[in-house]
Amino acid sequence: MEDKIRKVSIIISKGGLDGVYPGLIMANGARMEGIEANLFFTFFGLDTIVKKRMGKIKIATVGNPGMHMPSFAGILPGFSAFATSMMKKTMEKIDIPAVPEFIEMVSDAGCKLYACKATVDMFKLKKEDFCPQVDSIINVGKFYEIAAGGQIIFT
Amino acid sequence: MPQKLFGTATVDVDAEGFMTDFGQWTREAAAAIAKDEGIAELTPAHWKVIEFMQKDFKENGQVPSIRKLNKSGVISTKELYALFPGGPAKKAAKIAGMKKPEGCV
Numbered sequence: 001m002e003d004k005i006r007k008v009s010i011i012i013s014k015g016g017l018d019g020v021y022p023g024l025i026m027a028n029g030a031r032m033e034g035i036e037a038n039l040f041f042t043f044f045g046l047d048t049i050v051k052k053r054m055g056k057i058k059i060a061t062v063g064n065p066g067m068h069m070p071s072f073a074g075i076l077p078g079f080s081a082f083a084t085s086m087m088k089k090t091m092e093k094i095d096i097p098a099v100p101e102f103i104e105m106v107s108d109a110g111c112k113l114y115a116c117k118a119t120v121d122m123f124k125l126k127k128e129d130f131c132p133q134v135d136s137i138i139n140v141g142k143f144y145e146i147a148a149g150g151q152i153i154f155t
Numbered sequence: 156m157p158q159k160l161f162g163t164a165t166v167d168v169d170a171e172g173f174m175t176d177f178g179q180w181t182r183e184a185a186a187a188i189a190k191d192e193g194i195a196e197l198t199p200a201h202w203k204v205i206e207f208m209q210k211d212f213k214e215n216g217q218v219p220s221i222r223k224l225n226k227s228g229v230i231s232t233k234e235l236y237a238l239f240p241g242g243p244a245k246k247a248a249k250i251a252g253m254k255k256p257e258g259c260v
Contacts, residue, residue, distance in 0.1 A: 025259055025260060029259055032221070034241030105222060110236055
């Protein structure tokens with residue numbers, strides 16, 4: 001097949017579970033098919049690779065019509081944590097790991113991980129704030145260089 | 156039902172070349188499938204993965220995930236990708252005579 005996808009570069013820009021998981025699953029799935037994969041984390045998506053935040057990513061319960069409940073319920077204290085814990089249990093059952101383990105798995109699978117320089121500067125972060133799987137902090141120009149010749153997916 | 160000759164054995168396969176009858180699987184067929192997939196020789200490390208997958212498949216009826224192989228201490232994810240380059244879960248399942256893995260991870 002001539003039109004086979006050979007390389008994907010996936011941008012994760014949102015910091016909720018529903019923003020993080022699709023990108024991780026797509027990147028890991030690409031590697032499982034022998035497709036070269038890069039992950040670029042920007043804006044709140046950067047939490048995914050920040051050591052002290054990666055284990056605390058939650059599902060948004062306010063302003064999320066996908067929750068199938070009135071928005072006022074979502075503002076109750078602890079509700080987001082409760083919904084997150086329910087979802088994590090379900091995901092564990094279908095063999096989808098929590099975020100820190102997922103990052104380790106996708107990196108071991110050969111996917112490269114990059115942090116967005118503009119966001120790193122904005123949040124005043126340093127290289128040591130990131131998990132060891134992060135390859136480097138790069139600007140958008142470098143991202144396009146790395147992504148050249150492949151598909152780019154923004155989530 | 157398409158058939159394929161692996162070594163001296165003719166086996167039933169699906170459109171993508173995955174065996175449809177595990178009862179027809181032999182070690183010789185596995186070696187021939189591996190060659191087709193670009194793996195010249197099945198080493199003891201390959202066999203360890205194949206044997207675990209078959210055992211797990213018989214017990215649970217599902218092709219085990221890469222995560223399960225890693226967590227059960229059979230093989231690390233990095234080594235698995237090195238042993239079966241270009242799609243480890245799919246290739247290992249094919250060589251082990253099992254159906255194509257269905258999960259997303």
